[in-house]
Amino acid sequence: MNKVSVLLTSKWSWKLLEEAERWGIQRPEECLSCGACVGACPAARTSSYNFRKIIRDVILGNEEKVLSSREIWYCFYCFYCTSKCPSRVEIPYFIMRLRRMAMERGYGGDILRILVYTSSNLIEHGVSVLPSDYDRMNPISAEENMVKLREKLGLPPVMRVSEKAMEELRTIFEETGFRKEVEGIRSGKWPFKGISEKY
Amino acid sequence: MSDNKRGRIGVFVCHCGHNIAGVVDVQAVIDEISKLPDVYCVDHVYMCSKSGLNLIKEKVAEEKLDKVVIAACTPKLHEKLFQKTLEEAGLNRYLLSQANIREQCSWVHKANPRKATLKAIDLTKMAVAKARLLQEQGKVEVPVEKAVLVVGGGVAGITAALNLADLGHKVYLVEREPSIGGHMAMLDKVFPTRDCSICILGPLMVEVGRHPNIELITYAEVTKASGWIGNFEVEITKHPRFIKEDECTGCGVCAEFCPVEVPSEFDQNLGTRKAVYLPFPQAVPLVYTIDPEHCIGCRACEAVCEREAVDLSQKEEKIKVKVGAILIATGYETFxxxxxxxxxxxxxxxxxxxxxxxxxxxxxxxxxxxxxxxxxxxxxxxxxxxxxxxxxxxxxxxxxxxxxxxxxxxxxxxxxxxxxxxxxxxxxxxxxxxxxxxxxxxxxxxxxxxxxxxxxxxxxxxxxxxxxxxxxxxxxxxxxxxxxxxxxxxxxxxxxVPSKGTERLLFVLNVPVSEEGFVMEAHPKLRPVETQIPGIFVAGCAQGPKDIQDSVAQANAAASKISALLSRGVVELEPYVPIVDGEVCIRCGLCVAACDKDVLKLDKERGVEVKGVGCVGCGACAGACPTGAIQISLLSDEMIRAQIDAVLEEKKEYPLVVGFLCNWCAYNAADMAGVAKIQYPTNMRAIWVPCTGRVNPLLILEALEKGADGVLVLGCYPQDCHYRTGFDKAKRRVESLRELLRVAGIDPRRVRIESMAASEGKKLAVVVKEFVEELKKLPVLGGELVRVAEARR
CATH class of the missing domain: 3.50.50.60 (FAD/NAD(P)-binding domain)
Incomplete structure (x- = not known):
């Protein structure tokens, strides 16, 4: 817990809001702290993710606190928050930008490692979670697992995506720079540091 | 009119569909009431319906009735309607008495129709007893002085003054400062539009200065006031500004040559002004003022003024005006x-x-x-x-x-x-x-x-x-x-916060203030621009904090209320004048001390006299009088006594409780209990009083003496008292009375005073229930009285 008073005026920064503005993300500064977003948020129910508090810190200029937090990585873009926001703040888009800025400052590495793994699967196989991943995370039983089951049923070890679909995916990954980005992360392009829970 | 005591009384008992008749045996009530002398009694399913009202009018004519008793719902609901019906039947509207047998009887005693019927009979008998003593009340009409005094030249006062002047009324606008404009003149921009404040206020100020119907009296204060609605006499003290207002052109040469520089109040002491000064460039009137506190008497101003406007010999001036209405617009101060x-x-x-x-x-x-x-x-x-x-x-x-x-x-x-x-x-x-x-x-x-x-x-x-x-x-x-x-x-x-000027003015005008020191309205929702003194109105921040929009709206509302009063030309006063019997008066002065409105005067020769028409009819004077010499026409001691007698000549319950219910809170609370159908014991017989301050402790004693087992005095919470101090007075009296009873050997628990809000029907029910339970535990009062009598012997 942060026990020391935060000196608001010593580190004035509009950087986070300026970034939002640059990317055309609507109205984050109009947040009234009503909490409707948090009430609606599925992630907030099971974690310390609280967008209302994040935006308070954004507005007060507590840049490092926001960007180094684990919580900005908990959103999974369901957009329920934005649909409930009386100020119509585009929360998920803002979270996307905050993550990007966090990465640039070296935060988020441990979470990104998981994302890079699933992204690599997607690039290679066209699916993000492989049957063996299910078995690791959530095995059917001690004896039975997905890989064995597929074998028994005469299915290939990995779900098959048609060549036509793979072709489309490859085009998308190339054009958007997704493949390059994932590779960059994998090859250590980003100077990741640790992150911690702040909220 | 002189003696209507022997008049014939028509009693009209309403069924209210099943609302009353479903619990109360209406026929039994009629049978019982018909036994009373000089009474004609009849029922109707809905007395407030067209046919019910026609029945009243028909019977008044056929049966040659002089007075009317209606046993139905609470008078709060249809009193005005029935009064109008009496007038249509050719009777004075004050010859009506009502028995509340719905809210305070049938609705709250559903489980006990027999006792409810007995209570309904008692309540109706009480109303008949009161009716026998009712007298015609004439309309008191007084002419209205066609002028108005507006105190305070801020945006509220300016708006109201212009509005009234445009309607053709003579307006005296009094301002304490050298210029009108108030706080609004100090503001740079005003929300929400952020337009320049003085740019929108300035033209109005100029118009005030020029308007033929407005007499602007600045640098002045109201120091005395007397009279009543339509006829106020006000003394205004105008401080000397040592500059002739008619001569000064506002050229400012005097200030140029004045050697004394002092902090400027208008600029919140951030800037300076001279000892001869104009508070701000747009001031109205555009007249300089010499501040005697800082002037060193060098007379440089006098020397340079070409128009010879400087007059250091000016004296304080008293101006007397007669007005029909007063508007308090004295604004606020910042905390x-x-x-x-x-x-x-x-x-x-x-x-x-x-x-x-x-x-x-x-x-x-x-x-x-x-x-x-x-x-x-x-x-x-x-x-x-x-x-x-x-x-x-x-x-x-x-x-x-x-x-x-x-x-x-x-x-x-x-x-x-x-x-x-x-x-x-x-x-x-x-x-x-x-x-x-x-x-x-x-x-x-x-x-x-x-x-x-x-x-x-x-x-x-x-x-x-x-x-x-x-x-x-x-x-x-x-x-x-x-x-x-x-x-x-x-x-x-x-x-x-309330301005000091407001405080002083309210003292002079005798207007009630709220706890915070702002002017109290006649009703916070329905009569927001009237004070509790008829003819005195309020607008702007003197009434409470508000923004310019609301101040202007309130000023316009007050102006239209005042205009209605002045245009009517005459004003009808409520018949609230206390009546003093000089023969009985012992010149003790207790009533004078009890009166908050300062309408009574003690003359050692002639006894207590009524000074003017500031009376609000609270009855605190009658409540204080040890001899019954002072009475209020609304509810005399005799009327209260008659009701007590009507109940106690044949006691229908044990224990029997006589209740005094204040018009503003407890009586409404009892009605609320009825509306909410909160059930409570039937033992109380309620007597309506304008305020618990009206209840003379001698009447409480009388009730006990005549056989009541207990007396409840039910009023407002002290801070809610409609007359500010009525409940406090009642509380003190009841406390003393209890002490007296204790000394005399009568259990003081037989008398209790309680506060409740008009909405607290539940509390009323609880208080009655608990009181009745407590009385049941006490031995019968007769024993105590016998012991007292024996001790006396």
């Missing part, structure tokens, strides 16, 4: 933040009030519109607003919200953002209350302009001795962390 020592105002130079900032923002202000730090004249870059200074703060005795500070802080923040490039503005607040039309939009604009709002009341402001910068400490309650902000300038959003 003195030095009372909040933790904020450093008056100690740290760079802590200023919002009004001081406003003067700095004004292009004609002491800094010509430049915002600077008072300590070094440097433009501040980091500005912190502290909200709720003197508002919502019990520690300084100000519990109310001042309603304007949130929005003015937002406005000032936007102004600072615009005028100081790169300025960082923080607003520390408890709640943002930007409630008016266009206010929330202004708040949003400030959010967009990146004014930083921090939810948390400021706990302390400390100064850095070297830089004179300030550290503001608070909690960000939305994050739950303590925070500090370093500021170049701290602005205190001071709240509104």
């Amino acid at each position: 003195n933040p030095a009372e909040k020592r933790n904020l450093g105002y008056g100690v740290f130079k760079n802590v200023v009030t919002a009004l001081e900032l406003e003067r700095m923002l004004s292009p004609s202000g002491p800094t010509m519109g430049e915002v600077v730090r008072p300590s070094d004249g440097v433009t501040p870059k980091r500005i912190v607003f502290v909200q709720c200074v003197g508002s919502r703060d019990e520690s300084v005795g100000r519990t109310y919200c001042s309603r304007v500070c949130c929005t003015y802080a937002v406005k000032q923040a936007l102004e600072l953002k615009e005028r100081i490039p790169g300025a960082e503005v923080y607003i520390f607040y408890q709640d943002m209350r930007t409630f008016g039309k266009g206010f929330e939009e202004l708040y949003r604009e400030a959010l967009r302009e990146r004014v930083r709002f921090v939810r948390g009341l400021v706990s302390k402001v400390v100064e850095d001795g070297k830089t004179r910068n300030l550290i503001v400490r608070a909690e960000d309650t939305l994050l739950g962390v303590p925070v500090e902000a370093e500021a170049d300038l701290v602005v205190l959003s001071v709240g509104m």
Whole structure:
């Protein structure tokens, strides 16, 4: 817990809001702290993710606190928050930008490692979670697992995506720079540091 | 009219469908009441229906009735309707008496029809007994003086004065300061539109100065007032300004040559003025004033004034006016933040009030519109607003919200953002209350302009001795962390408090004030511009904190109310005059002391006399009188006694309770219990009183003596008393009476006084139930009385 008073005026920064503005993300500064977003948020129910508090810190200029937090990585873009926001703040888009800025400052590495793994699967196989991943995370039983089951049923070890679909995916990954980005992360392009829970 | 005691009384019992007849045996009531002498009794399913009202009118004619008793719902519902019906039947409307057998009987005693019927009979008998004593009351009509006094020349007073003058009424506008304009003239811009304040007020001020129907009396105060609605006599004391108002052209040469420089009150002491001065360039009247406190008597002004307007021999002047109505528009003062020592105002130079900032923002202000730090004249870059200074703060005795500070802080923040490039503005607040039309939009604009709002009341402001910068400490309650902000300038959003002028004026006019010191309205919702004194009205911040929009709206409302009064030409007064029997009066003066309205005067020769028509009919005088010499026409001792007798000549319940229910709270609470169908014991027989202050303790004793087992006096909470002190008086009297009873050997638990709000039907039911239970536990009163009699022997 942060026990020391935060000196608001010593580190004035509009950087986070300026970034939002640059990317055309609507109205984050109009947040009234009503909490409707948090009430609606599925992630907030099971974690310390609280967008209302994040935006308070954004507005007060507590840049490092926001960007180094684990919580900005908990959103999974369901957009329920934005649909409930009386100020119509585009929360998920803002979270996307905050993550990007966090990465640039070296935060988020441990979470990104998981994302890079699933992204690599997607690039290679066209699916993000492989049957063996299910078995690791959530095995059917001690004896039975997905890989064995597929074998028994005469299915290939990995779900098959048609060549036509793979072709489309490859085009998308190339054009958007997704493949390059994932590779960059994998090859250590980003100077990741640790992150911690702040909220 | 003189003696209607023997008049024939018509009693009309209403079934109210099943509402009454479903519980009360109406036929039994009629049978019982018909046995009374000189009474004609009849029933109807719905007495308030057209056919019911026609029945009343028919029977008044057929049966030659002189007075009417209606046993039905609460008089609060249809009294006016039945009064009108009496008038249509050719009877005086005050010859009506009502028995409340629905709200206070059938609805609350559903489980016990037999007892409810007995109670209904008693209540009707009481109404008949009271009716026998009712007398015709003439309409008291007095002519209205076709002029109005407006006290206070702020935006409310200006608006009302112009409005009334345009309607053709003569207006005396009295202002304490050398110029009209009030606080609004000091403001730079006004929310929510952020238009220039003096630009919209200035033309109105000029119009006031020019209007043929307005007599503007500035630098003056109301010092005496007497009379009543339609006929007030007011004395205005005009201070000498030592400049002839008719001669001065406002050229200002005098001030140029005046050698004395003093802080300018108008500029909140941030700038200076001379000892001969015009408070601000747009002043109306455009006349200079010599401030005697600072003038050194060098007479330089006299020497340079070409028009010879300077007159140092001027004396205080008394002006007497006669008016039909008075409007109080004396505005407010800002809270003195030095009372909040933790904020450093008056100690740290760079802590200023919002009004001081406003003067700095004004292009004609002491800094010509430049915002600077008072300590070094440097433009501040980091500005912190502290909200709720003197508002919502019990520690300084100000519990109310001042309603304007949130929005003015937002406005000032936007102004600072615009005028100081790169300025960082923080607003520390408890709640943002930007409630008016266009206010929330202004708040949003400030959010967009990146004014930083921090939810948390400021706990302390400390100064850095070297830089004179300030550290503001608070909690960000939305994050739950303590925070500090370093500021170049701290602005205190001071709240509104009643002005000292208001205080003095209210004393002179005898107008009731609320706990906070603002004028109390006749009714907070339905009569917002009338005071509790007929003919005296209120508008603007004298009534309570409000913004310019609301002040103007209220001023217009007051003007239309006043205009209606003046245009009618005559005013009908309620027949509220106390009647004194000089033969019986022992000149003790207790009634004079009991009267808050100062309408009574003790003359050692002639006894107590009624001075004027300020009486509001509370009856505190009659409640205090030891001999019954003073009576109020609304409810005489005799009427109360007759009701007690009617109940006790044949006691129908044990224990039997006589209740005195105050018109404003307890009587309504009893009706509320009825509406909510809250059941309670049938034992109480209620006597309506205008105020518990009316209840003379001798009548309580009489009730006990005649056989009542207990007496309940039920009134308002002390702070809610319609007459301010009525309940307190009743409470003191009942306490003393209880002590007396104890000494006399009668259990003091037989008499109880309780407070309740008009909405507390539940409380009324509980009080009656508990009281009856307690009385049941006591031995019968007869035993006590016998012992008292024996002891006496």
